[in-house]
Amino acid sequence: MEDRTIVVVGASSGIGRGIARRFIDAGALVLAAARRTDLLDTLVAEAGAGRAFQCDLLDEDAGERTADEIRRSSDCLDALVVSAGSAPLRRLADTSVDEWRSALETNVIGINRLVAGVLHLLRPESIVIIVSSETAVLPRSHLGAYGASKAALEHSIRQWREEHPWLRLTAVSLGATMPTEFGRHFEADVTAEALQAWSASGHNQQAFMDTEEVCDVLTDVMVTLLHAPSVGLHRLELRSPSPVAVDLKFLDEMRDA
DSSP: OTTOEEEEETTTSHHHHHHHHHHHHTTOEEEEEESOHHHHHHHHHHHTOOEEEEOOTTSTTHHHHHHHHHHTTOSSEEEEEEOOOOOOOBOGGGOOHHHHHHHHIIIIIIHHHHHHHHGGGEEEEEEEEEEEEGGGTSOOTTBHHHHHHHHHHHHHHHHHHHHOTTOEEEEEEEOOEESOSTTTTOOHHHHHHHHHHHHHTTOOOOOOEEHHHHHHHHHHHHHHHHTOTTOOOOEEEEOOOOOOOOOHHHHHHHHHO
16 A cells, blocks of 8 residues: 555544554555544554544535645555544534534535535545445434434445546445444433334444454455455445443543544
8 A cells, every 4th residue: 555645534532543554564655634633643653653633524625625735745546435424413403503514524425525615526436435334224312313414425436436537436224333432422312212212113233343344345345356456345334243232431532422
């Protein structure tokens, strides 16, 4: 990967951080982006390579500023990974206008404007990996705004391929994964309410995928795609295969986060 330039948006934690670290270790030039630059600086310091810059998908010029960061080191972009988003936890009837705006402006508008901003740096050999969610097609109580935004995101991904057939853009539909910071802003009482609703509807989570294993799979898929420029992967679904009982410590971590 020594000759590759890779941007990872959402690299401050979870899956984004894991992918960024793996590509740094593989010798790629990794531009790690997120809102929390202190965590990005820690990632770069621990890895001994890479470059960090702040990127907030709510900023109108996030795409253009990302392109400027890329041009500081390279004239093209080999891979863009987006593993960032907004996830309000609330019943639809209780979801505020601000929560709706946060989900839609981050997960739909922000990501689409980001792709538009770096489009001129992508080549037919480049890949774009955008992390979506199983809730885009599998409704789950209290995640309505989040699921709706991800459904809109996946439609826009198909639209990008319609308008730019050469663009190798993959939507990754991701099932429940731990540990991540997905629920770090969830209120404890609302989390408990959501867990009860999932159990009552038969949608309680039976098993979680391990974050490190998900990062391994996604990194291997990306490396394979970068070495197979004639192949386009339109959608990738990752789910836990096992119906084993959930380890309660994961639910405790979610509530504590």
